[in-house]
Amino acid sequence: MRGVALLRGINVGGSARVPMAELRELFEGLGLTDVATYVQSGNVVFTAASLDAAKLAGALEKEIAAAFKVRSSVLVRTGRELAAIGSRHPFEADEPTPAKLHVVFLRGAPSKERAAALDPDRSPGDRFALRGRELYVHYPNGQGRSKLTVDYIEKALGTVGTARNWNTVQKLRAMVTEVDR
Structure with missing residues (x-):
C-alpha cells in the first residue's frame, strides 16, 4: 500500500x-x-x-x-x-497560481466547536475550507503575508498540522500513483 x-x-x-x-x-x-x-x-x-x-x-x-x-x-x-485530497482544491477555479493554494494536513479532524474557532476575518482576502483532516487555504496575497498561519490554525483547531502548497500536493499525488501503475 x-x-x-x-x-x-x-x-x-x-x-x-x-x-x-x-x-x-x-x-x-x-x-x-x-x-x-x-x-x-x-x-x-x-x-x-x-x-x-x-x-x-x-x-x-x-x-x-x-x-x-x-x-x-x-x-x-x-x-x-x-x-482524493489532490483531486480538487475548493478554490482552484478562482486562482490560476497553484503556489497560492495550500493544504494544511491535520493530525485529526477537529470538532465542530474547534472548527468554528477559525476566524474567517483574521486575514482579509484569505479563504479556507475544512474537509475532514484537511484545511484547504487560498492565500491570494501569498502565505508569507497572511495572519492565517499554521501556528494559528493548530491553536484554533487543537491539533497538529503541516502545510503544503498545491504544486507539492500534486507532485506527491503523482508519486504515490507511480509505483501502482
Missing part, C-alpha cells in the same frame, strides 16, 4: 536539519520500500505491506528524534487519501 509521510518544520531556515538521503534510509530501515523524497521539506512517499497511519507516524517521530535529534510531528496519509 502506498503512503506519504509529511514532516513538520524540518529544514526550515537552517534549523532542524534532516538530510533526505538519511531520511530515506531511516524509512527503509523500518521495512518500507519504494521510498522517495520530494524537495527538502519532509515529504516522503513509500510502500508498506500494511498501513496503520497513526502507529507509523508515532514510530517515525521517535526514530527521527533519535536519529537526527529533531522533534518533528509526522502526518501520514494513504495513497488513496492523498489522491
Whole structure:
C-alpha cells in the first residue's frame, strides 16, 4: 500500500536539519520500500505491506528524534487519501497560481466547536475550507503575508498540522500513483 509521510518544520531556515538521503534510509530501515523524497521539506512517499497511519507516524517521530535529534510531528496519509485530497482544491477555479493554494494536513479532524474557532476575518482576502483532516487555504496575497498561519490554525483547531502548497500536493499525488501503475 502506498503512503506519504509529511514532516513538520524540518529544514526550515537552517534549523532542524534532516538530510533526505538519511531520511530515506531511516524509512527503509523500518521495512518500507519504494521510498522517495520530494524537495527538502519532509515529504516522503513509500510502500508498506500494511498501513496503520497513526502507529507509523508515532514510530517515525521517535526514530527521527533519535536519529537526527529533531522533534518533528509526522502526518501520514494513504495513497488513496492523498489522491482524493489532490483531486480538487475548493478554490482552484478562482486562482490560476497553484503556489497560492495550500493544504494544511491535520493530525485529526477537529470538532465542530474547534472548527468554528477559525476566524474567517483574521486575514482579509484569505479563504479556507475544512474537509475532514484537511484545511484547504487560498492565500491570494501569498502565505508569507497572511495572519492565517499554521501556528494559528493548530491553536484554533487543537491539533497538529503541516502545510503544503498545491504544486507539492500534486507532485506527491503523482508519486504515490507511480509505483501502482
